[in-house]
Amino acid sequence: MILFIKLFLAHLLGDFIWQPNSWVTDKESKKHQSIYLYLHVLLHGILAAILAGELSFIPYAVLIAVTHGIIDLIKLNFQKNKTKRTWFILDQIAHILVLIGVVLLYQNKTIIYFWQENNFWILITGILLITKPTSIFIKTIISIWAPESQNSHQDNSLIAAGNYIGILERLFVFGFILTGHFEAIGFLLGAKSIFRFGDLKEAKDRKLTEYVLIGTLISFGIAILAGLIVQALLLLP
Known part of the structure; x- marks a missing residue:
């Protein structure tokens, strides 16, 4: 299990944390002719090899990089x-399936032996997952419902404030789950609702209200799920 956690952490770093938007834009416009596609693939291979921490894993890191580029x-x-x-x-499902396959191939084991303990890697991966990767995931999922009037209400907002607020609230929820303070999640959700009420009331836009509500519930849901999964993994013998 620990090898998968390390490789998943490498994936989060390579696909979200250390991949600038300029790389994504260039890849979408130039496709296989984009130099950033190959830099992206190389980054994934290097991260996988480094975090695996074993010289014998290098060929498998190359396999991860190549399959990542193909996908x-x-x-x-x-x-x-x-x-x-x-x-x-x-795309994300395919990458994760490749990581699982590589782990099983490298360890010459079946899925039964997939679970092992290492609290540090489990915790750091869970924390990283609910930051930028989750922000991108939520933005992608709810983009289909984005109201046209939303942009007109962002003129007086801090740059990327909503994104950072979402990350902070998920980190709080994650911490509350791991420390057993479930009641604090309700307090946090209530506090956010009070602060948001004025903006939504002023906007008088039902679609914007529903859009914000969907985003908030998905954000809290992912944070709670991540916290419960990490908590369960940490308790494994």
Whole structure:
């Protein structure tokens, strides 16, 4: 299990944390001709090799990098503006399945032996998951419902404030779950609702209200789920 956690952490770093938006834009426009596609693939291979921490894993890191590039190329060539959300989800599922397959292949084991203990890697991966990767996931999922009037209400907002608020609230929820303070989650959700009420009342836009509500519930839901999963993994013998 610990090898998978490390490789998943490498995936989060390579696909979300250390991949600038400029790389994504260039890849979408130039596809296989984009230099950033190959830098992206190389980054994944290097991260996988470093975090695995074993010289014998290098060929498998190369395998991860190559398959990552192939999966990304398929997505870049087949996705359209209307299907980006679907291809994003399929792309991430494919990458995770590759990581699972590589772990089982490297360890020469079946899925039965997949669980092992290492609290540090489990915790750090859970924390990283609910930051930028989850923000991108939520933005992709709810983009189909984004109201046209939303942009007009952002003129007086801090740059990327909503994104950072979402990350902070998920970190709080995650911490509350791990420390057993479930009641604090309700307090946090109530506090956010009070602060949001004035903006939504002023906007008088039902679609914007529903959009914010969907985003908030997905954000809290993912944070709670991540916290429960990490908590369960930490308790494994």
